[in-house]
Amino acid sequence: MxxxxxxxxxxxxxxxxxxxxxxxxxxxxxxxxxxxxxxxxxxxxxxxxxxxxxxxxxxxxxxxPERVVPQDERAIVSPADGLVSLIAQVEPPAELTMDDGSGTSGLPNQPVTRVSIFMSVFDVHINRAPIGGTVRRLVYIPGKFVNADLDKASEENERQHILIERQDGVSIGFTQIAGLIARRIVPFVKPGDTLAAGARVGLIRFGSRVDVYLPAGTDSKVLVGQKVVAGETILAEIGEQKLIEGIAQ
Missing domain, CATH: 1.20.5 (Single alpha-helices involved in coiled-coils or other helix-helix interfaces)
Known part of the structure; x- marks a missing residue:
């Protein structure tokens, strides 16, 4: 297939x-x-x-497993299998916004929607590119190994930031975060690589989390508590803002 x-x-x-x-x-x-x-x-x-x-x-x-990746220029697909544990308005990490001397711009330094996906040991741990484009940054940060389900894990845990830029200049940043059991983040890509949406970018061993920073003016299409599938579930459509409510049942 x-x-x-x-x-x-x-x-x-x-x-x-x-x-x-x-x-x-x-x-x-x-x-x-x-x-x-x-x-x-x-x-x-x-x-x-x-x-x-x-x-x-x-x-x-x-x-x-193989995944069927939606081919839609507006779509941002989930980079991870797991549970949507947090959705919040935050400023992106400094590693994704600061001038890194490469000549390419990072994310705007302003609040955006962050979607956090928690992966248990039962989920597939291969992470995938949320959009197609060129890898502009890959920054590894050593850190702690607190519960990846906690909000502070985004700033305290061992993590790896990845920035992908499309040909039209739209950029998506996402962060692989190690957790209580995870002890190694394994990248499959490097800066300069050109990826298709849904391409495999790395894995995190044994339980972890991925944070996705949506572009300004874009809301999540998934809900807190929803299960998502890497490379298949559409997290958001670029430029679309809409309140979506759900009922757990």
Whole structure:
């Protein structure tokens, strides 16, 4: 199915398939499998069975399913699977607004809508580009590992800021944030790379969060408490402002 064009009129031939395992996780899964087999060979059942289940969990954590990315110039797609935990008006991080000497401008230094997506250990942890364009910044910041569901995690935790600029000058900044269990942010891209919307940009190991800073004059199309899917769920449409209310049921 990869690369196949589908639409909302029924075009496209699709079917369910097992998701692939990202190479970053295969080594961890194989290590767990090896320990399980060794323990089974030595008749250490109390070790063999837990390690067998752990290996399945590791492979599941690093699964990398295909996604159908909406092809709409106005659309900002979710960069992460997970729960929309916070939506707030904030000023973007200094790393995304300051002059970094590269000759390219950052985000405007004014309040914008930030959508925070919390990823549990059960979610897919491959992060994707919310728009197509050129990677202008990739800034890694060491920090703490407090609960990624807390608002202060945006400023205190280990994190990585990414800025993508479209050809028309529209820029989107988003931040990968490590959490209580997460201990490494792994980038797949570098400044200067040109990406399509929904392209894989990196992952965060074992539970984390992604903050997305929408352009000025753009409201979120998702609600607090909503589950979103990386590369598929439309978080916002550029330039659209509208109150959307929901009822949890």
């Amino acid at each position: 990869a690369g196949e064009l589908v639409d909302n009129k029924g075009r496209g031939d699709v079917g369910w398939q097992w998701p692939s395992i990202h190479p970053e996780g295969r080594k961890f899964g194989l290590i767990a499998v090896g320990i399980s087999l060794l323990a089974a060979f030595l008749a250490w059942e109390t070790v063999a069975w837990p390690m067998a289940f752990l290996s399945l969990g590791v492979f599941a954590f690093f699964r990398d």
